[in-house]
Amino acid sequence: MKKNDTHLPKEFPEGMKPLGKARFNFACHAGVACFTNCCRKLELYLYPYDVVRLKNRLDISSEDFLDRYAGVVKGSNPCFPAVMLIMSANQEKTCPFLDAAGCTVYEDRPSACRTYPLERAVARSGSGGRPEEFYFMTNHSYCLGHMEKREWSVKEWVGDQRLQYYNQMDDLWAEMDTLFGDSRIWRGEGAAGPRQLLAFMACYNVDRFRQYVVDHRLLDRFRLDKSRRRLIESDDEALLRFGFDWLKLVLADKPTMQAKG
Numbered sequence: 402m403k404k405n406d407t408h409l410p411k412e413f414p415e416g417m418k419p420l421g422k423a424r425f426n427f428a429c430h431a432g433v434a435c436f437t438n439c440c441r442k443l444e445l446y447l448y449p450y451d452v453v454r455l456k457n458r459l460d461i462s463s464e465d466f467l468d469r470y471a472g473v474v475k476g477s478n479p480c481f482p483a484v485m486l487i488m489s490a491n492q493e494k495t496c497p498f499l500d501a502a503g504c505t506v507y508e509d510r511p512s513a514c515r516t517y518p519l520e521r522a523v524a525r526s527g528s529g530g531r532p533e534e535f536y537f538m539t540n541h542s543y544c545l546g547h548m549e550k551r552e553w554s555v556k557e558w559v560g561d562q563r564l565q566y567y568n569q570m571d572d573l574w575a576e577m578d579t580l581f582g583d584s585r586i587w588r589g590e591g592a593a594g595p596r597q598l599l600a601f602m603a604c605y606n607v608d609r610f611r612q613y614v615v616d617h618r619l620l621d622r623f624r625l626d627k628s629r630r631r632l633i634e635s636d637d638e639a640l641l642r643f644g645f646d647w648l649k650l651v652l653a654d655k656p657t658m659q660a661k662g
């Protein structure tokens with residue numbers, strides 16, 4: 402079963418040993434006997450950047466994507482919901498993006514799928530307060546990719562799967578998720594109160610947030626340099642980053658942007 406990135410304290414649970422510089426064998430291709438076995442019956446959490454990539458890949462709005470493919474569930478954050486990909490209703494409960502030839506959204510597949518067979522964890526107590534990342538090997542008996550000859554280091558795997566940008570975006574999201582775990586920022590409104598609905602929209606429903614930004618003239622309220630403003634107006638990833646900054650400011654008073662006088 403694929404899991405998404407986890408953000409753990411530096412003391413890892415027993416049996417979990419970071420790979421470090423160790424090399425590992427793995428290859429996944431249409432010739433392996435287990436091809437696509439891992440793309441079914443998944444508990445696959447989607448992060449905000451996954452939603453942006455997938456809805457743009459499918460050329461639908463974020464609202465449509467959430468309606469058709471996602472479930473809002475209780476995840477590990479006690480104060481904020483998580484989003485999970487809904488499997489198809491067939492007997493095999495396959496991923497909705499799977500067909501006979503494999504993954505139909507391969508270039509934009511979620512970060513959990515890209516990272517597999519590794520899992521990534523970020524420890525927040527690194528030296529100088531900087532987050533440190535660790536990778537672990539998963540061990541699913543059905544996955545025969547481990548028997549293949551091709552050898553990798555973690556660095557090579559991260560490069561090959563183009564994980565760097567996903568990791569950057571997921572780390573920004575992890576900061577938000579930590580913030581959302583502080584019950585004080587919801588001012589006693591409880592689940593699905595106005596502040597939570599606003600936060601959920603900015604993180605997961607970027608197309609609706611884009612309209613909100615226009616309707617409330619949000620970009621006029623802050624000192625943003627011209628190039629960033631232009632990017633926010635045209636690019637969903639830039640809008641997502643702006644949304645994170647804006648939420649930190651309005652929910653927790655963090656000085657992420659300077660308001661215009």
Ligand code: SF4
Pocket residue numbers: 428429430433435436437438439440517543544545546547
């Ligand atoms: S080798 Fe592993 S990752 Fe690839 S299709 Fe088989 S089970 Fe899935």
Ligand code: SF4
Pocket residue numbers: 439440441443496497498499503504505506507510511514
């Ligand atoms: S998104 Fe692609 S790789 Fe991920 S589970 Fe679905 S079909 Fe498999």
